[in-house]
Amino acid sequence: xxxxxxxxxxxxxxxxxxxxxxxxxxxxxxxxxxxxxxxxxxxxxxxxxxxxxxxxxxxxxxxxxxxxxxxxxxxxxxxxxxxxxxxxxxxxxxxxxxxxxxxxxxxxxxxxxxxxxxxxxxxxxxxxxxxxxxxxxxxxxxxxxxxxxxxxxxxxxxxxxxxxxxxxx
Numbered sequence: 001x002x003x004x005x006x007x008x009x010x011x012x013x014x015x016x017x018x019x020x021x022x023x024x025x026x027x028x029x030x031x032x033x034x035x036x037x038x039x040x041x042x043x044x045x046x047x048x049x050x051x052x053x054x055x056x057x058x059x060x061x062x063x064x065x066x067x068x069x070x071x072x073x074x075x076x077x078x079x080x081x082x083x084x085x086x087x088x089x090x091x092x093x094x095x096x097x098x099x100x101x102x103x104x105x106x107x108x109x110x111x112x113x114x115x116x117x118x119x120x121x122x123x124x125x126x127x128x129x130x131x132x133x134x135x136x137x138x139x140x141x142x143x144x145x146x147x148x149x150x151x152x153x154x155x156x157x158x159x160x161x162x163x164x165x166x167x168x169x
Contacts (some may be wrong), residue, residue: 023062050080
């Protein structure tokens, strides 16, 4: 299973938004994560289309989660960024070639397809069981109790004096 890099950035943004007390501009999220603003904007747009975040317009605008972090799962974010399709798609290779099985003999998925489907189901269930709130709690567990407060403080402070407010390229 290979996920796009956008999944990682989207998950990080969702975790950061749990610490925010006001909307966070995309440029500020890009600066925090040292990622291209245009790249991050695509991920935020995908999260917005999926209804996980919304954009608040205006001078104090930015992004906010649309619901409680404990109601947004890692699978929700993965699906928003990489889509809902399974990792494995059976092409019925057993029905091709010189020893092809006839269609009438292929009444159920083959063992390979069943194994891959079971793995996909287990993987999705595992991601469905982890919320963005769980990830935010893990940040605190991993880096200390002041971590999310530090993020909240950084987000609330004006953009750094050495930056013109634009995200790094």
